[in-house]
Amino acid sequence: MARSILYIEDNEQNLYLITFLLKSRGHEVAQARSGEEGIALAGRSTPDLILLDIQLPGMDGYEIARQLRLNPDLRGIPIVAVTSYAMVGDKEKALAAGCDGYIEKPINPETFVSQVEAHLNAGDVR
Template identity: 40%
Template structure:
């Protein structure tokens, strides 16, 4: 059975790229353009993995990670942060917020898919 991946990304090109990559590798991609909808959508589809940008309008990826980890139904779902924040301190902060994995933008397609396979 195909694994479901919730993709939270406000940039249309990145959202399309991530979803196309996932679908090409037999995952079910569930796109979310607005971070304010991410927790409700996650509760609705119960994904095997969440791929999330950190720099989102209206709500930060940090806040979303914390909300998901505080939710008893969602806390066990791994979260992969995909972000332009590329410094070592950034990765440490993202992981400290609760992300399971971290991939910097611009992404390496091979690294992106390797992380997906490792988590879902």
């Protein structure tokens, strides 16, 4: 079932890669290259899921997650962090900022879409 996914990421190659993977499984992908852009886009289009890079110039992923959670319209939307931060406490920090999931980079291209879809289905249950 096709769903709309917002992906906030500043790295062009990663943006292309993940957009390609998601689209190849039939999902719609909206791209944002910064926190501000992503928050504005999320407010307008109300996606089914938001994928979020953590290391972004300016506003970082934790801050974006916190801002997104302030918008009552986006309350039920799962936010999944996709990050190459892998130090102690990174996952906890992401969850504390309001993320629902955490996928470490580099992604496994064979399982990535299923991992994302798992959060979509969890969102349906909710």
